[in-house]
Amino acid sequence: MSGAAGFFEDLFRGLLQGTPPGAVYALIALGFVLTYKTSGVFNLAFGAQAYISAAMYFKTHTLWGWPKWAALVVSAFVLAPLIGLVLERLIFRHLRTASAVSKLVVAIGLSVALPELFNQAARFTAVAGRQISGIMPDGAGVFYDPFGVYRFNRDELAMMAVALIATLLLAALFRFTMIGLAMRAVVESPRMTGLSGINADRVSAVAWALSSTFAGLAGVLIAPRFNSLISTEFFMLVVIAVAAAAVGKLVSLPRALLGGLGLGWFIAVFNTFLPRWSGDHTWLRPFQENLTPSLPFVVLFAVLVLWRAIGREREASDPLSGVDPPPPALAALERHPKLTLFTRLFGVGFIAVVGSVVWFRAGVLWMHLVTTAVIMSVIYLSVTVITGMAGQISLCQGTFAAIGGFTIFQMADRFNLSVLAAALLGAGVAAAVGAVLSLPVLRLGGVWLAIATLAFAFFFDAVMVKFSWVGGGTTALLTGTRVPRPLVGPVDFASDRAFLVLAVVVLVIVSIVVIQLREGTVGRTLTALRGSEVAAASIGISAARARIVAFAMSAAIAGLGGALLSMHQQNVNYSTNFGPVNALFWLVIVVALGARTVEGAIQAGAAFALFEPLILKGDLLAWILRGEDHLPGLFPMSGSWRLVLFGLMAIQFARHPEGLVEHGKRRASARINQWLEAER
Amino acid sequence: MTALLDASGVSVAFSGILALDDVSVSVQAGERVGLIGPNGAGKTTLFNCLLGILRPDSGRVTLNGVDVGGWPVHRRARAGMGRTFQRVELFSDTTVREHLLIAERVRNGTGAFWKDLVGLGRPRPEEVAASEEVLELLGIAELAAKPVESLSLGQSRLVEVGRALMTGPQILLLDEPSSGLDRDETQALAATLRAVQDSKGYAVLLVEHDVSLVADFTERAYVLDSGALIAGGATGDVLADPAVRRAYLGSFEVS
Numbered sequence: 001m002s003g004a005a006g007f008f009e010d011l012f013r014g015l016l017q018g019t020p021p022g023a024v025y026a027l028i029a030l031g032f033v034l035t036y037k038t039s040g041v042f043n044l045a046f047g048a049q050a051y052i053s054a055a056m057y058f059k060t061h062t063l064w065g066w067p068k069w070a071a072l073v074v075s076a077f078v079l080a081p082l083i084g085l086v087l088e089r090l091i092f093r094h095l096r097t098a099s100a101v102s103k104l105v106v107a108i109g110l111s112v113a114l115p116e117l118f119n120q121a122a123r124f125t126a127v128a129g130r131q132i133s134g135i136m137p138d139g140a141g142v143f144y145d146p147f148g149v150y151r152f153n154r155d156e157l158a159m160m161a162v163a164l165i166a167t168l169l170l171a172a173l174f175r176f177t178m179i180g181l182a183m184r185a186v187v188e189s190p191r192m193t194g195l196s197g198i199n200a201d202r203v204s205a206v207a208w209a210l211s212s213t214f215a216g217l218a219g220v221l222i223a224p225r226f227n228s229l230i231s232t233e234f235f236m237l238v239v240i241a242v243a244a245a246a247v248g249k250l251v252s253l254p255r256a257l258l259g260g261l262g263l264g265w266f267i268a269v270f271n272t273f274l275p276r277w278s279g280d281h282t283w284l285r286p287f288q289e290n291l292t293p294s295l296p297f298v299v300l301f302a303v304l305v306l307w308r309a310i311g312r313e314r315e316a317s318d319p320l321s322g323v324d325p326p327p328p329a330l331a332a333l334e335r336h337p338k339l340t341l342f343t344r345l346f347g348v349g350f351i352a353v354v355g356s357v358v359w360f361r362a363g364v365l366w367m368h369l370v371t372t373a374v375i376m377s378v379i380y381l382s383v384t385v386i387t388g389m390a391g392q393i394s395l396c397q398g399t400f401a402a403i404g405g406f407t408i409f410q411m412a413d414r415f416n417l418s419v420l421a422a423a424l425l426g427a428g429v430a431a432a433v434g435a436v437l438s439l440p441v442l443r444l445g446g447v448w449l450a451i452a453t454l455a456f457a458f459f460f461d462a463v464m465v466k467f468s469w470v471g472g473g474t475t476a477l478l479t480g481t482r483v484p485r486p487l488v489g490p491v492d493f494a495s496d497r498a499f500l501v502l503a504v505v506v507l508v509i510v511s512i513v514v515i516q517l518r519e520g521t522v523g524r525t526l527t528a529l530r531g532s533e534v535a536a537a538s539i540g541i542s543a544a545r546a547r548i549v550a551f552a553m554s555a556a557i558a559g560l561g562g563a564l565l566s567m568h569q570q571n572v573n574y575s576t577n578f579g580p581v582n583a584l585f586w587l588v589i590v591v592a593l594g595a596r597t598v599e600g601a602i603q604a605g606a607a608f609a610l611f612e613p614l615i616l617k618g619d620l621l622a623w624i625l626r627g628e629d630h631l632p633g634l635f636p637m638s639g640s641w642r643l644v645l646f647g648l649m650a651i652q653f654a655r656h657p658e659g660l661v662e663h664g665k666r667r668a669s670a671r672i673n674q675w676l677e678a679e680r
Numbered sequence: 681m682t683a684l685l686d687a688s689g690v691s692v693a694f695s696g697i698l699a700l701d702d703v704s705v706s707v708q709a710g711e712r713v714g715l716i717g718p719n720g721a722g723k724t725t726l727f728n729c730l731l732g733i734l735r736p737d738s739g740r741v742t743l744n745g746v747d748v749g750g751w752p753v754h755r756r757a758r759a760g761m762g763r764t765f766q767r768v769e770l771f772s773d774t775t776v777r778e779h780l781l782i783a784e785r786v787r788n789g790t791g792a793f794w795k796d797l798v799g800l801g802r803p804r805p806e807e808v809a810a811s812e813e814v815l816e817l818l819g820i821a822e823l824a825a826k827p828v829e830s831l832s833l834g835q836s837r838l839v840e841v842g843r844a845l846m847t848g849p850q851i852l853l854l855d856e857p858s859s860g861l862d863r864d865e866t867q868a869l870a871a872t873l874r875a876v877q878d879s880k881g882y883a884v885l886l887v888e889h890d891v892s893l894v895a896d897f898t899e900r901a902y903v904l905d906s907g908a909l910i911a912g913g914a915t916g917d918v919l920a921d922p923a924v925r926r927a928y929l930g931s932f933e934v935s
Binding site: 540 | 774795
């Protein structure tokens with residue numbers, strides 16, 4: 001066979017092969033754009049919605065033995081739109097005037113909470129090794145070969161057909177119906193639409209039901225390609241959808257469609273050709289092995305960084321946006337001196353009691369848990385800096401922490417460097433990576449910055465970790481990424497008690513640094529930027545510079561925390577500790593409890609480590625009730641309830657950006673203030 | 681004598697439509713200048729070109745004779761251009777005093793990061809005193825500890841002015857300060873602005889819709905219509921110019 005003819009045949013095969021998944025990507029991208037256009041929500045929970053439909057389909061068809069059509073109808077055409085309607089009615093309808101960033105945080109909270117909520121409510125667990133089957137009878141076994149180069153099976157044909165029909169129906173809806181016209185109007189200005197007598201609520205409800213159906217369909221269609229039903233796979237699906245939608249700048253439906261198909265093609269063609277090139281060029285091999293799963297993230301990152309015009313659009317282009325009421329004022333920050341004194345005394349007393357109980361009474365397990373809580377508090381202070389102070393959402397804090405851990409591992413493994421010095425070096429490397437990462441995405445800001453960091457986290461996860469100079473390569477597979485505990489002079493931190501002291505010392509130092517920054521020039525500059533970027537520029541603040549500092553600082557803290565965690569576990573444990581989805585939960589828990597303050601971060605760290613053993617297992621309640629045993633029937637509860645709880649708490653971010661617990665504290669202190677004033 | 685702020689031959693086109701056509705304006709040190717025109721005349725476009733939010737397609741903008749064409753917004757602000765906003769832009773979640781302190785710190789803060797770490801970043805007594813002085817001058821000293829969300833529109837405008845003053849501007853660009861205010865409030869604002877300007881001596885460029893405020897407050901005025909400068913000179917003469925009245929009031933006769 002001649003080279004050129006072979007090349008074109010392979011190319012054609014790649015394109016055909018890429019079309020069915022591309023069609024599903026297009027489907028979910030269309031749904032994504034539809035929600036974004038009609039309600040301004042950057043719905044990262046789309047993956048969770050797709051997961052729920054796929055899991056429902058699996059449960060009804062595979063486990064209960066329903067016929068395929070019934071399972072499809074229930075999961076994609078009943079449950080999916082229902083979820084969309086509920087989300088719209090209960091949450092997003094009330095957030096129409098909230099900023100895009102707070103809506104994004106709400107969606108992230110949902111993406112953490114929804115899959116677990118479904119799993120618990122439906123008592124669903126993924127069955128290892130049992131794949132979900134496609135929607136066609138004998139779908140994976142019957143093949144058609146229209147062109148003589150690639151054999152489509154029935155399921156793949158169904159994917160393409162469903163995507164095509166859905167797209168045509170959507171186009172017809174927009175073109176020929178009143179509700180379609182109304183939807184296009186709502187995109188421009190919900191308030192103006194309301195003024196001209198259209199019920200904007202109804203329009204947005206329809207849009208949510210429709211787009212959620214798309215998500216559900218895509219979930220059911222794509223599920224057979226995954227080895228088992230895990231919600232994280234579906235979260236990646238939504239990142240792919242964002243990449244496809246970004247091609248159309250998130251507003252163009254036809255371009256989102258093309259973006260989805262194009263991604264499918266690109267990945268398939270890449271898969272076909274890269275193995276051949278890397279035969280000739282060995283240095284390509286790690287990329288070849290790892291780049292394919294991360295291609296969507298690379299595309300997404302490239303689109304964000306290279307497309308100059310993206311992110312420039314003004315967030316509020318609604319001509320009537322000026323009539324919105326200003327956001328509600330936060331509860332008073334000023335406290336009565338007596339109250340401050342009292343809370344400080346209480347805090348010191350509480351820490352003293354807990355500290356001495358842990359010190360004298362705790363066994364190995366509790367020592368471990370408390371140390372974890374302290375270390376997670378350090379990591380969460382990095383979220384305090386970037387989200388609480390700078391008002392930016394970073395979804396790659398796990399990556400920064402992992403860089404800290406891997407630095408220690410590499411330094412100890414190769415150069416026998418002192419572990420504490422390596423930890424500081426790790427923080428430095430993380431800061432450098434953070435600063436370099438922030439350079440190309442600086443001009444983005446807001447939602448786009450969050451998405452770029454997410455793409456980076458997935459890229460690191462898929463490609464960088466596999467390099468031997470990062471994750472240890474094959475030796476790490478055999479021996480693990482082992483990290484020693486530090487040994488300073490006579491003090492051997494291999495003892496758990498000594499290490500806890502070290503962790504507390506680091507936490508105190510980092511807390512002081514964060515407080516100093518917040519009260520100082522850096523903090524005030526960031527407060528200004530968070531409040532109003534144009535106004536900050538008008539008094540001479542350079543947003544770029546301030547953001548680089550914030551990013552580098554936040555990355556350094558995360559790197560230091562990650563290094564500590566690796567020392568504590570004596571292993572980096574990348575995928576259990578630092579994966580991209582873990583970092584999502586970090587953001588959620590900090591935002592839920594209080595992103596603005598150091599106490600908030602410490603509460604979040606404690607909640608992360610102690611909520612499950614204390615509350616969910618029922619230990620605390622049993623201790624309070626002095627019962628013989630945990631309450632039977634209710635306890636122990638599944639650990640995934642914490643995902644549900646904190647995920648749902650994060651929804652409150654839109655209304656209380658200072659965090660729910662912090663909000664409660666401020667309200668309570670305002671009341672006590674009044675009472676103290678009245679006493680006088 | 682070089683003008684403090686000078687724009688010459690500025691042209692801007694938005695996708696083929698000429699928003700500004702070869703416009704030249706200049707402001708001398710300490711002078712009060714108005715820029716008026718009907719809706720869509722290009723006032724905001726010119727304003728944005730002066731401040732660096734928009735890059736003109738052609739033309740030069742100089743500050744004290746230095747070409748600032750390539751400078752970003754924040755650098756021009758540091759060089760002495762303060763501004764206020766038509767739609768109020770305050771830093772949410774701060775108090776009035778904190779607002780002014782932020783601005784003061786930007787002006788004289790260097791080596792911020794390391795100073796913060798050793799605790800030198802907190803407000804210094806002389807900074808607080810400077811902010812008190814400006815609040816006093818604007819007559820809003822009693823609002824110092826209030827969160828900005830609780831202020832009325834007129835008070836918010838004054839806070840914006842105060843914030844701009846803290847940066848020690850040579851020229852203050854006011855973007856439609858009367859919008860959203862009633863006549864009494866506008867007059868009160870004008871009186872405050874004049875008093876403050878008298879004592880501080882900076883130049884003012886007032887972009888305004890409300891002709892009476894321009895007539896009251898400015899010495900000189902430019903008139904824009906459909907992207908072109910149709911008049912410029914002493915405010916009284918300009919407002920009496922028949923071409924200006926036509927542009928402003930449309931074709932019906934004024935008796």
